[in-house]
Amino acid sequence: MLDVNPVSRYALLYGAILPFRPKQSALAYAKVWTEAGSPLLVHSRALAAALQARLGEAVAVEVVMRYGEPSIPAALARLEARDCDRLVVAPLYPHYAASSTGSSLEAIYTQLARRWVVPSVRVLEPFYATDAFLDAFVAVGRPVLDDLRPDHVLFSYHGLPERQVQRCDRTGAHCLKSAACCDAIVTANRDCYRAQCFATTRALVPRLGLDAARTTTSFQSRLGRTPWIKPYTDEILPQLAAQGCKRLAVFCPAFVADCLETLEEIGMRASETFRQAGGEELRLVPSLNASPAWVEGLSQLLAPLLA
Numbered sequence: 001m002l003d004v005n006p007v008s009r010y011a012l013l014y015g016a017i018l019p020f021r022p023k024q025s026a027l028a029y030a031k032v033w034t035e036a037g038s039p040l041l042v043h044s045r046a047l048a049a050a051l052q053a054r055l056g057e058a059v060a061v062e063v064v065m066r067y068g069e070p071s072i073p074a075a076l077a078r079l080e081a082r083d084c085d086r087l088v089v090a091p092l093y094p095h096y097a098a099s100s101t102g103s104s105l106e107a108i109y110t111q112l113a114r115r116w117v118v119p120s121v122r123v124l125e126p127f128y129a130t131d132a133f134l135d136a137f138v139a140v141g142r143p144v145l146d147d148l149r150p151d152h153v154l155f156s157y158h159g160l161p162e163r164q165v166q167r168c169d170r171t172g173a174h175c176l177k178s179a180a181c182c183d184a185i186v187t188a189n190r191d192c193y194r195a196q197c198f199a200t201t202r203a204l205v206p207r208l209g210l211d212a213a214r215t216t217t218s219f220q221s222r223l224g225r226t227p228w229i230k231p232y233t234d235e236i237l238p239q240l241a242a243q244g245c246k247r248l249a250v251f252c253p254a255f256v257a258d259c260l261e262t263l264e265e266i267g268m269r270a271s272e273t274f275r276q277a278g279g280e281e282l283r284l285v286p287s288l289n290a291s292p293a294w295v296e297g298l299s300q301l302l303a304p305l306l307a
Contacts, residue, residue, distance in 0.1 A: 032263040041065070043257035044092075046290035047298070054299045059306060060084055066104045072111055087112075088305045090124040090298070092256050094133055095196040097160055098167075101126065122305040128196045128253075129185075129203055132297030137253055138207050139293035141285045145208065148283045150249040152214050152240055155204070156266060157197040157254040159219035159228040168192045176229075194219075194229045200253050216240070220252075220270075221261055237270055241277035248274060251285045256294065258287040 036042045044063045052061040060082050062075040079087070089108055091101045105123065112118050127133045145153070162176055169175035174188035181189065182198040189195040201217045204210075218236045222228035240248060250270065252262045267284040274282040288294035 028260055028264045031268060032260060038259070039263055040257050040259035043259075043287070043289040047257070047295065050290045050295040051298060054295055055302075055306070066100075066107060072107055076108075076111055084119065086120045086122070088122050088124070088302060090302060093254075094126060094128040094200065094256065095157070095193050095254060096126040096168075096191055097193045098164060099160065124301060124305060126196060127301055128200045130297075130301060132300045133256075133288075134200070134203050134207055136288050136291065136293040136297040137204060137251065137285075140288060140291055141204075141208060141249075141251060144249055144283055144285045145210075148247055148249055148281070150247045150283070152216065152245045152248050153208075153210055154233070154236065154240070154248060154250045155197075155201045155215065155217045156220050156233045156250055156252050156270075157200075157217070158261060159222045159232070160193050162227045162229055165192050165194045165229060197254065204251070204253065220265060233266075233270065234273060237274045237279075237282075238277035241274055241279040246280040248279060248282045249285060250282060252287060256288045258289060262287055 032039055034042060041063075048061045048063045052059070055061065060079055062070070062079060064070055064072045064075045066072075089105065091104050093100045093104075096102070112121065166172075166175050168191040169188050171188045174186070175181055175192050175195070182192070182195040185195055185199055197219075198217055201215065205212050205215055216231075216236055218231045218233040219229050220233040222232060237248075250266050252266060255262055262284060266282075271282040271284070288297075
């Protein structure tokens with residue numbers, strides 16, 4: 001809702017989201033909650049611990065959440081107490097969106113701006129097409145594909161309102177103006193979330209040895225009546241089942257850690273939708289979490305920033 005005017009934002013928040021969303025989210029979280037807390041936080045802390053061991057004590061690794069705990073101010077205070085004079089910020093969103101990467105960086109910059117002495121800051125860029133990220137997803141996905149031998153593979157990414165990706169188009173004449181607008185990364189769409197997602201799929205398909213004709217890219221988690229980027233995952237699932245797909249593997253490359261959107265939305269709800277439509281099994285490919293391939297891959301991505 002970052003780009004919605006204040007009046008419309010208020011109406012949407014208090015008229016459509018807050019009266020219903022908290023209860024729905026609480027029920028969903030209850031299905032995936034662990035004794036150690038939310039899966040997202042558990043996996044993020046495990047990744048941070050593994051990365052700390054990989055990088056050594058000369059580098060201080062902190063996990064922060066854009067909203068909630070562990071908070072950005074508390075983490076910055078801990079780093080300051082350790083006399084850290086350089087800051088490397090690694091937004092763990094593979095693809096750029098103003099509502100995720102942009103919002104997180106804004107929050108960090110806001111906190112840093114309150115200091116009299118601002119440390120040197122370097123930022124990890126979107127890594128959706130890097131070998132480190134892609135190879136890590138191949139490592140976690142290959143065992144699932146070998147075991148399931150799916151009829152089709154779905155790459156499901158978190159969705160965004162169409163207006164948000166259109167605002168990333170510097171020309172105003174490319175994004176969502178044709179069916180082929182995301183077929184390649186060009187100047188007009190280089191910051192477009194949808195184009196970056198399709199680029200990830202195009203890179204993963206040959207690495208996984210897949211037949212491109214037996215893969216689909218879609219977008220999940222849409223909210224409200226405003227148009228979100230298409231195709232929609234919840235509409236693709238029954239279509240695939242109707243076409244005779246019985247075994248479906250689903251990758252969620254917009255996430256580097258399993259969370260509500262992967263475990264509950266895809267692993268549970270999407271699986272039920274697929275079976276009710278005539279499919280037999282939907283298998284969620286685990287996210288990167290703290291897998292050895294991702295620990296090594298992330299350390300490679302950070303190496304130039306830490307030098």
